[in-house]
Amino acid sequence: MIRDGGRTGLRFVRHYPHPIARVWRAITDSTQLRAWLPCDIVGERAQGAEIACEFWPAHVAKYSIPDPVLTGEIQVWEPPRIFQWTWGGDILRFELEPDAVSRTTLTFTTWLIETGAEGAANTAAGYHVCLTALDALLAGKPISITDSDDLVTQLEATYAVGTPGH
Template identity: 45%
Template sequence: MTTGTYLEIDGRPALRFVRDYPHPPERVWEAVTDPTELAAWFPARVAFPGRGAPTAGGEVRYSFDTDGDGGTGTVVVHEPPHRLTLTWAVDELRLVLEGRHDGGCRLTFTALLGERDTAARTAAGWEVCLEALDAALAGSPVGGPGSGPTPAWRRHYEDYVSTGVPSGAPVPGA
């Protein structure tokens, strides 16, 4: 089952995912900003050189096999524990946490994309990543998303394509 929505923001292709958690924003904030916790769900290792934590205007380093081989980005917005925006290559990743009346919170994750034809591919990837975040926050970490297309990724990709989400970009590792 897919949970993302394709949309355009200021003429730019984007994906939006919404998740509700029984945890307060501060707990989920740690899961989405602490490099150790990011390892449980984010598709690359994340480092914030200098301070070790995100700061507005600071650098973000993404790594897969070797330090920095995933490129760098910038922390555009850092408003703990509610808003974090990072750049990664041509994409912009926006995470917004809103407290709920029951003590939990809602995470709205929006990925602004550089290219329209990457939407289905990227949506499937973030779907797998967010499932790993769900598991980690539930206390049952699955070890982070792997590299390359997994059966779960393929299932999500096919679902997104079948619903008309733009596709056509090459799939790395396929």
């Protein structure tokens, strides 16, 4: 968990043995988003573009999501290095850098509109699972994030330990 004044954020770093172009496709292409993110990003991929974040039907059905579409905006679009967008008030930033050891380092940072300790722990667990699914996709062994409820529950407890107030 990170803080900047009154803002609460999360930062995850992953290393991949793939070139930046491969990782970029995985974080920006709808057919690949389906494997690791609970929603599609519908709209032009361009800085300033308004987007619709449409939850995949399996997530809507499993979690009874009453409003399956959130709106957002692409704030930074610098292929193939930076993709930053808003989703329901949160800011999500994906930064890719070449890395001599692994080939590509992904730094994912999100600034949360929900700043309560329990909400941050839940969000951290959810993104942890999403990034685990991204890891699996890039390794050629996709997994389903809709079957990860037990893992999310375990991770929530782990993240709550490091959260102020817990």
